Amino acid sequence: MPEILTTVEAMRRWRKSRMSASQSVALVPTMGALHSGHLALVKEALCRADRVVVSIFVNPLQFGPNEDLSRYPRTWDEDLSRLEELGAHAMFFPSESEMYPNGPSATRVEVMPMSSVLCGRVRPTHFQGVTTVVAKLLNIVSPDWAVFGEKDWQQLTIIRQMVEDLNFPTEIVGVPTVREESGLAMSSRNWYLSEGERDRAAAIFQGLQAAKARYASGERRKSAIRAAVEEVLATAAIEPEYVEVVHPRTLEESAELLQGPVLVAVAAPVGRARLIDNIMLSKT
Numbered sequence: 001m002p003e004i005l006t007t008v009e010a011m012r013r014w015r016k017s018r019m020s021a022s023q024s025v026a027l028v029p030t031m032g033a034l035h036s037g038h039l040a041l042v043k044e045a046l047c048r049a050d051r052v053v054v055s056i057f058v059n060p061l062q063f064g065p066n067e068d069l070s071r072y073p074r075t076w077d078e079d080l081s082r083l084e085e086l087g088a089h090a091m092f093f094p095s096e097s098e099m100y101p102n103g104p105s106a107t108r109v110e111v112m113p114m115s116s117v118l119c120g121r122v123r124p125t126h127f128q129g130v131t132t133v134v135a136k137l138l139n140i141v142s143p144d145w146a147v148f149g150e151k152d153w154q155q156l157t158i159i160r161q162m163v164e165d166l167n168f169p170t171e172i173v174g175v176p177t178v179r180e181e182s183g184l185a186m187s188s189r190n191w192y193l194s195e196g197e198r199d200r201a202a203a204i205f206q207g208l209q210a211a212k213a214r215y216a217s218g219e220r221r222k223s224a225i226r227a228a229v230e231e232v233l234a235t236a237a238i239e240p241e242y243v244e245v246v247h248p249r250t251l252e253e254s255a256e257l258l259q260g261p262v263l264v265a266v267a268a269p270v271g272r273a274r275l276i277d278n279i280m281l282s283k284t
């Protein structure tokens with residue numbers, strides 16, 4: 001059974017005793033409703049560190065005023081048994097008042113301009129909420145590694161930038177996206193989908209794969225790569241919020257003639273869920 005730690009003080013004490021025992025620690029930050037994508041992060045953490053702590057905290061700071069904070073799925077009992085099965089050592093499960101004892105904290109951490117592009121256009125305060133809570137978690141746990149999913153590519157890139165800029169002594173590890181058999185990226189927000197919507201949502205990955213195939217066959221026009229995704233989405237009646245072709249590290253929009261590293265990122269509403277996914281076309 002993972003040790004359950006609900007206060008910052010208890011978490012710090014746990015970390016201190018690991019330090020005294022010369023044990024390395026990896027942190028996996030999550031908002032719970034754990035699925036196989038999260039579990040892949042825990043497995044990666046277990047491969048690297050002597051001890052693994054998984055945090056479960058539905059962070060209000062990263063939700064906008066009209067977003068799904070109140071209906072976000074919460075499945076804590078199941079989460080705990082999944083973590084036990086996997087052999088995670090500790091679960092950090094703080095309350096909102098434990099994390100933000102002074103209410104929504106006045107101190108914010110923000111990485112610009114990366115936080116204002118892609119999802120940041122529609123969710124202007126989202127990444128500030130993410131970087132603020134991740135900075136707090138890194139300070140509370142002091143892990144040697146912190147593990148994040150590539151599904152949330154923009155988040156991963158912003159966190160890497162924050163850790164570099166603010167000299168956090170933690171190595172950030174990215175884990176490839178875990179998918180359903182249909183190709184749909186696993187997400188806690190897939191809970192909101194009906195069966196029919198789940199089938200339609202698979203078009204997001206199919207669209208990304210179509211873009212990859214065009215790029216592999218020599219296509220280098222950004223507009224054609226975007227069109228490849230949009231055509232497939234249209235067949236499933238999905239109107240994307242964006243389909244963007246960007247540099248995977250800076251998140252800057254690519255020029256029309258694609259050169260160097262290229263990533264395609266998509267956000268699209270399906271039913272009540274807002275889904276995101278991405279694919280790397282070229283790492284170099």
Ligand code: AMP
Nearest residue numbers: 030031032037148149151152177178186
């Ligand atoms: P969340 O609980 O949605 O905030 O996600 C917690 C962590 O799990 C983040 O680092 C996500 O990128 C990662 N994650 C979520 N879904 C997946 C997935 N399908 N594959 C890999 N990692 C994922």
